[in-house]
Each structure stands twice: as structure tokens, then as C-alpha cells.
Amino acid sequence: MKDLIFRIRSSQYLSNNELVAIKVLFINILLLIVGVITVPINILFSGLTIVQIAFPLTFVLAFGASIILNLISKPRLAMTASIYAFIIVAASFFPTASPIYIYLMLFALLGVLIFYQDFYTFAIYGTVITIFGIIFLFFNIDTFTAEIFQQSATTQIVIYQGTLIIFYVFFLLNFINLEITNERYIKNFLESKTYTKNYIELIIKLKEAMNDRDRVKPIYDQSIFQQGLLETSTFLGEIFGFKAKEIQELVEFYLYLHEVDADLIISNKNINSKTKSFAKQLKRYLINQNNEFMGLVYELISETKQGLNNKIQNLDTRIHNSYHSSTDRFIATAAIYYYLRTEITQLDKWERTDENLTHQSVKDILMDSLVLNYLSPGEINLILDNDELFKRML
Amino acid sequence: MNNNISLKRIQNEIDILERKSYRVSTLFGTIILFIYGLLISLVLIFSGINIFEAGVYFALFALVSSISGYLWYQDIQLIILKRFSYLSIIFVYVFITYLLFNSSLPGIYANIFLAFTIGYLYLDEKATWINHILMAISSSLLIWIFPEVFGLENLPLLNIIVVNIVLLIILVFLFISSLFNLRKKRYNYYRLAKLRENEFKIIHVLIDLENEYFTQRGNSEDIYPLLKELFKQFSTKVGIENVFESRIDLVHDAHKLDLKEFKEKHPNLKEEMKNYLESLSLQDLGKLRFIAIKISQIKKVEINYSMNQEVFNSLRHFEDDQLVKLVIFSAFFVYFRLDKRELKGLSTEEFISLLNQSGLVNEIEPKILNIFYQYKDVIEDILSDATNGVMRR
Secondary structure: OHHHHHHHHOHHHOOHHHHHHHHHHHHHHHHHHHHHHHHHHHHHHOOOOHHHHHHHHHHHHHHHHHHHHHHOOOHHHHHHHHHHHHHHHHHHHOOOOOHHHHHHHHHHHHHHHHHHOOHHHHHHHHHHHHHHHHHHHHHOHHHHOOOOOOOOHHHHHHHHHHHHHHHHHHHHHHHHHHHHHHHHHHHHHHHHHHHHHHHHHHHHHHHHHHHHHHOOOOHHHOHHHHHHHHHHHHHHHHHOOOOHHHHHHHHHHHHHHOOOOHHHHHHOOOOOHHHHHHHHHHHOOOOOOOOHHHHHHHHHHHOOOOOOOOOOOOOOOOHHHHOOOHHHHHHHHHHHHHHHHHOOOEEOOOOOEEEOOOHHHHHHHHHOHHHHHOOOHHHHHHHHHOHHHHHHHO | OOHHHHHHHHHHHHHHHHHHHHHHHHHHHHHHHHHHHHHHHHHHHHOOOOHHHHHHHHHHHHHHHHHHHHHHHOOOOHHHHHHHHHHHHHHHHHHHHHHHHHOOOOOHHHHHHHHHHHHHHOOOHHHHHHHHHHHHHHHHHHHHHOHHHHOOOOOOHHHHHHHHHHHHHHHHHHHHHHHHHHHHHHHHHHHHHHHHHHHHHHHHHHHHHHHHHOOOOOOOOOHHHHHHHHHHHHHHHHOOOOOHHHHHHHHHHHHHOOHHHHHHHOOOOOHHHHHHHHOOOOOOOOHHHHHHHHHHOHHHOOOOHHHOOOOOOOOOOOOOOHHHHHHHHHHHHHHHHOOOOOOOOOOHHHHHHHHHHHOHHHHOOHHHHHHHHHOHHHHHHHHHHHHHHHHHO
């Protein structure tokens, strides 16, 4: 419980799957309460029919599936199971409840989908529930229309249907809004992350070259690192109740993975599944590859660096936004061209950080749409329209 | 390193990202408000209400959505966009509550749900609070004042209370879900801004290593005569006056002279102008140099959208075994305790401080971190013994 509260309070740091898992847990608690109240009532009121057996049984199956799937870290499937459980609970009322209640229940079901905040789930199940609602209203015109209103029965039912449809459509637009925001964020994030990965690649290759030159072993191969890792892991692991042997084996396996191709171990049919599972997990954290671990390492190292000089107040990289006149923008563009042509920014054919861009490579880059994040068409055309001049002069 | 400037740049970037996102919400809000105003006015006309009254209602919605649309179009400050969105939400609830009490319309109560959807559009904490509180008040009012709408009029008081409580529970659930979303979104903006700032810092690591490895590098002032010749020929080619030469000389001066020397040579130019001109040079840690390095990597940028579920680097992946998390955290810690080319070995305190400063503290399993904090002195001793033992061997 304490852990759950902690997770809720730090929800922003959780992955999407972890968030879904917590939401499923919430819905399962609600389902448990609803189930405890409604299943006995249904058995009492529905008489000795197939419904008496079918509804409780399917509810328990869907509810149980949701709990189990959530426990085995399949939160998205658990979410679907919990939606089915809710639909079953609602459907169990249909034979006996007043149509007005059923109409409101459709909003509650849509509410559950909204709670999960998942576009595709809402688009699929929300559409089904809304269509069902429209048809249901057609078959219950008498209940939903009253003579106290001036409108005809058809108009009255259309108003009920319209309200349900608009509710659904507005929320669909809402989810589209969230998707747009999310897509844009993911695109920007992945773009920035890919750039970062490229810089780290250049750094790793440069360090390899420096280590070769100075005859220095990489850090994972140094006894000082290996011994330090073993002792620290064993101490921490024992506090958590792991056996020293188990910890030491994992540390040795982790170090061993630096010497071999982890993918070969993962795909080897003769190796047991536990070892493969560890190999799969540890692969992301090897020190000799450009992976998550090294991403984190350089994220931390970068904290000790200044980056941009202190006179720069923003992270805007568009030349157009930084310089007032076209004269200045052209000078900046030419300076960039010069840098690209003269400074080492690429890996050579031996994967060493040892090459600058050729004139043709710069031209190819200028044709890429990503360059618009930095240069506007006017600046790009300055180089492309005068490419011989640039090639000759800079 | 001035951390405050770095934080300021990150905050500027977060503001830009948030404003972009809120503009999209405002656009959707504008469209939905207009459509809803139009539909409800038409329904009221068909229901026999006089056209003037329906026209006034529509005019109100048209006014609110026009202002909203104008604010969207003008790319106005975020705070103004937000404040207007709060007013829009309140307006919709007030309007629907007014209709509830004054119009005899079938299913009018369900319009409260529509007000809720409009409020839900605005991705902001205050807007979420306003929306959920107004929804709780108006729906509770509806249950108690018009119980017949739900067929509750003949039921005991307890049943009405139960229906009200169920409704409030659903609202609390939706509220929590919205808060999850908002907090995640805000954190994502922070992460993106931080990642962008870090890009420049990681490039700095690269530049430092290159400076150490490639000792025979050209001088960054070599560019000026080349630029002058390039633009001289360019001006001749396109038949314009060569305005570039004097500007390049100024950039060169701003680059090579300190502030005092620059002011002596160009008494009419202020410090801000020197900084601006300097930013046009390929100075160390200048933006132009970093932009050039970013551009140099464009061809290798292939965005793999399939990895979008778990895009953060983290040492606390949901699916990892606890023991794996422990060993990897230990590897991370020991890695930073030892000397490297880019960074000297850190003390445990320096490591902790850097973790906090970078925000990476959130990417480590809290249980492991707590134990690490609790036993940091013992771990320090163990590690010193282990590394000294290796050194002695």
C-alpha cells in the first residue's frame, strides 16, 4: 500500500505501462466493490435462467483475467479485460434496470474508457458503446419520450441520441488533441535522443581510439572496476535478501557479456530461459556499447559541462530566429558550411571519429527536411544556388 | 559552469513547449464551443423557444469562441490563454445550469456531460480542478433538485445519497486520471527541454575530447579572410553592393577582442552588440558551432517510432529483475567513482549531488536509492578497500 501511494505520488516518473497498471488496479478495486454488490443482487432477481449463471461466471472470468494479467506485467491486456468486466456488469442490469439507468450507465462505461486515457481503446470500445446506445434508444422510444415536452417523440429521442453522440465525438476530439500533443512530443523527443545517441557514438569511438593510442584498457576490463562492482553489488544485494553466490554469478555474467555477443546468447536454444532473460535485461546496460547505460552515463557527465556559453539565454536553433538581417543570416550560414567542411564530425569507414563532410554530403544534408530545424529555405538556397562558389572558396 | 543559466534556458524551452500544446487545446476548444453553441441553439429553436432568445445564446457562444480563436491566432502569452480557458469552462457550466432551470428540454441534464468534455480539453491543472469541481456541484444539484430525471423521486433518501456518492467516486477517478496525465505531460516537457540542453553539453564533451585527440587543428579565426573573399565574389555574381565585408570585420573584432578593446575600437557599439556579433563567429561554446555539429548528424537521424513506449533511459525498468537493477546501479556508481578521460572519479557525495542536480535520481529504483543513501559510508569503505586491494596487487 505504501509502495502504491509512493508510485501514485511520483506518477510522472512512471512509464506508460506502469501508469496503466495502476489505473487497472483502481478499476479492479471498483469492480470488486461493484461485483460484490451486484452479482448477488442479479442472482436474486434474475430467476433461474442461463443469465443467473452466465453473467456472474463471465464477470468473474474477466475480472480474474484482469487481476492476473496485471500481476504478470501485461497491463494493457489487463486493461482490456477490466473493460470487458465492466461491460458485463453493466449488461447484467439490462434485463431488469430502467432504460434511463441503462442510458446513464453508457456514460459511466464511456467514463471508464476516458479514465484509461487511451485513444485506441476509446476509439474501439467507445464507438461500440455509442452505437449500442443509439440502437438501444430506438427500441425504447416510449420510455424516453414524454408528453410534457412539446417536441415529437422522434425529436425527443434524437436529442437523447445526439447528446450521447456529441459526448462521444467531443471526447474523441479530446483524445485526438492528446494524440497530437503526444505525437509531437514523441517526435521531438526521439529526434533529440537520436542526435544525442550520435554524439555519444562519436565520443565512444574517439575514446576507443585514445585508449588504443595510450594502451589503456576499457573501464569494464579493469580489475579495479570489476572488484568494486562485485563488492558493492554483494553488499547491496545481501541487504535485499539475495544470496552472495547469486549476486556474484550475475556480476560475472554481466562482465562476461562485454566479451561476447549478447544476442547470440539470447537466440541460443540450448541456453536456459533464466540466463537468456538476464542476458536480455543486461544487454541494455553494457559499458562497451552505445546503449541506455551509456546514455545515462553521458547524461550525468554532461551535468559537469557548460554546454552553450552563458550569454545564450535560449535553446532555439533556428538561424532565422537568432539573427535580424539577411546579411547576418548569410554570414552565419557560410560559417556553418565552413565548419561542416573542415571539422571532424563523422566516423570513417573503420568506424573511427576521423572524417569531415564532403561538399556533396553537405549538399545532401541541405536536401533533408530536418535541416529546416536550423536553416530556412533562403539560407539553404544560398549554398545550393552558389554551390561551386562555396566549394571553391571555403 | 553557471547552473542558473542552464535552468533558465530549460525553463524557457518548457514554456515554449507548453504554449505550443495549449494553443492546440485552445483551437480544439474554439471549434467545440462554436459547434456546441450552434447545436444547442438549433435544438432550442426546434423545441419552440423564441428565435431571439436562441439567437442570444448562440451570440454568446460565438463571442466566447471568437475570443478563444483570436487568442489562438495571435499566439498570445500562455497565462492569458489559460485564464481565458478557465473563463470558458465556467461559462459553459453556468450556461447549462441556467438551461436546466429554465428550459423544458428532454435529456437536458445530459448536457452537463458535454460541459465536462469541453473542460477536459484544456490540459492544465487549474482547468482540471475547475472542471471537476463544477461538474461535481452541478451534477449533485441535478440529482437533488430534479431526482425525477433519474427516476429517483420515489426512492428513499439513502438511494439518492448512494447515487450521488457513486457519481462523485467516478469524478474522483477521472480527476486522478487527469492529474496523472498532466503531471506526466509536464514531466515530459521538462525531459524534452533537459534533453535539448544536454545535447549541447554532450557536444561539449565531444569537443573537449576532440581538442585533446586532434592536436593539429586549425585556428577558428582562419575563416574570416575566406568569408570575405566568398561574399566579395557572391556580391559580384548577384550584382549587389558588398555589405558583407564590413560586417565580417566587425564579427572578427567581436571574436578576437575582449570587451574593453572592442569598445575602444568601436565606441558606438554596446556590449549587447558585441555579444550578438560574437554569436556569428565559430567561437568556443557558441551556438553556431553547436548548430553546425547538430546539422552534421542529420543524415544519421532515423526516428524509430516503434521505440516510443519506453523512450527514457532508465535504471528502473518495470520488467527488470530487482537483482539486475541492483547490479546495474552498482555498475553505474562504481563507473563514476573511477577516473575517466571526460571526468575525474567522483566522491560518493559528489555522485549523489550530481544525481540530484541532473534529475537522474528519478531513474533509479527508490528502494535501492534509499538503501544506498542509508549505507553510503559503509559502501564508500567497502569500495575503497576493494579498489585499494586491487591497486596493491
